[in-house]
Amino acid sequence: MPHPLLDCARIDVLPEAFLPTVGEVFAVFARSQDSGNHSYGVRVGAERFFVKTAGPPDGLGGSLSHAERVALLRNAASLHTSFRHPALPRLHTLIESPAGPMLVYAWVDGELLGVPRERRGDPSSPYQRFRALPVATICHSLDTLYELHGALGRAGWVAADFYDGCLIYNFAAEALAVIDIDMYHHGPFVNTRGRMFGSERFMAPEEFVRGATIDGRSSVFTMGRTALLFLGDGTLNPTAFRGPPTLYAVLARACDPEPVRRFPSLEAFWSAWRVARAP
Ligand SMILES: Nc1ncnc2c1ncn2[C@@H]1O[C@H](COP(=O)(O)OP(=O)(O)O)[C@@H](O)[C@H]1O
Ligand SMILES: [Mg+2]
Structure with missing residues (x-):
């Protein structure tokens, strides 16, 4: 059976609408982030993920535009794709959404x-x-x-x-x-x-x-x-x-x-x- 998060390459709804359909959203990092990014802790079965997005395209956030935030997420994805280390939470996959990429990382306890x-x-x-x-x-x-x-x-x-x-x-x-x-x-x-x-x-x-x-x-x-x-x-x-x-x-x-x-x-x-x- 395909994994609802890890086997998904693209969605046509916004991340905040999609994520509750695949699992339990147990943490939200949004307004408190001066980066303007919106991120989520998501539990799917026994697994937990940290899902990072650039937030809504029209959202006010930090000093960076949405396009700049998207570019930084793609930069992070490129680093994680070419480089691995045990101290870096693994980037499982990247899902394209109408609001830009969603980076699906392993959740870290701490x-x-x-x-x-x-x-x-x-x-x-x-x-x-x-x-x-x-x-x-x-x-x-x-x-x-x-x-x-x-x-x-x-x-x-x-x-x-x-x-x-x-x-x-x-x-x-x-x-x-x-x-x-x-x-x-x-x-x-x-x-x-x-x-x-x-x-x-x-x-x-x-x-x-x-x-x-x-x-x-x-x-x-x-x-x-x-x-x-x-x-x-x-x-x-x-x-x-x-x-x-x-x-x-x-x-x-x-x-x-x-x-x-x-x-x-x-x-x-x-x-x-x-x-x-x-x-
Ligand atoms: N892999 C992870 N597992 C658990 N929590 C995380 C993980 N990555 C980030 N966080 C939490 O989410 C917050 C926001 O993530 P961060 O990558 O710093 O985003 P921003 O670009 O908005 O600063 C962090 O301050 C941390 O508390
Ligand atoms: Mg940060």
């Missing part, structure tokens, strides 16, 4: 580490609960994140708009998943915006400069900042850093304001991190 600014100091937030974990547990998740990015870098991808809202952590299983890499760019590119999309806590200095090149060195900065936020105070303040000096040294090079002084690629950063992690 909590989003990115929380609104006003909750960031709250000890009960997933962000602070993650930061309070033992250094070894946090480092294990960073290993996963950096191994994934080493492989993405090798495949030619440059990170964009990565922040803690791209991380789902399962505290019980101690497993990290990376979502929403829709803005990742195949190959280096020029910053045409000035301040680019993204969370400033994770952005490299060149992501604020119109005309600057954004490449693997920018991604290295973002990855370094991630560790500094989880294991320190988000800066290179050595007294706030909970990890060993060997890791601090790798992060100091990764987060050098001058791109040329950083590791030249995500792969080089991942190798240096791996060596520094070795007992």
Whole structure:
């Protein structure tokens, strides 16, 4: 028997009308998403899926047009089609709808580490609960994140708009998943915006400069900042850093304001991190 979701290539009604006919819509991510995208958690039998859409063509959403949101979803689909990693929820299929593509991903259990600014100091937030974990547990998740990015870098991808809202952590299983890499760019590119999309806590200095090149060195900065936020105070303040000096040294090079002084690629950063992690 064909699967109502996975064997479907095209629908002629809107996603929000179609999805309740194939299963139980148990989660909706719509108005709260400043991206303008509308996404759904859908249960079909015992399986759960995360279905991501660009939202209604006439809907107001974020700073991007519907056509731009559709283009980003197609970009994500192209990344997921050519690249797989255990930390990336699998993209099962893409269904064409009158409102653009629906990307059907595996559902991931866990909590989003990115929380609104006003909750960031709250000890009960997933962000602070993650930061309070033992250094070894946090480092294990960073290993996963950096191994994934080493492989993405090798495949030619440059990170964009990565922040803690791209991380789902399962505290019980101690497993990290990376979502929403829709803005990742195949190959280096020029910053045409000035301040680019993204969370400033994770952005490299060149992501604020119109005309600057954004490449693997920018991604290295973002990855370094991630560790500094989880294991320190988000800066290179050595007294706030909970990890060993060997890791601090790798992060100091990764987060050098001058791109040329950083590791030249995500792969080089991942190798240096791996060596520094070795007992
Ligand atoms: N594979 C997934 N499994 C479970 N929840 C997910 C998955 N992907 C995303 N989410 C949840 O849906 C929210 C919106 O997804 P996201 O890809 O970030 O969309 P947007 O482009 O709207 O930011 C995320 O913040 C996260 O809470
Ligand atoms: Mg998001």
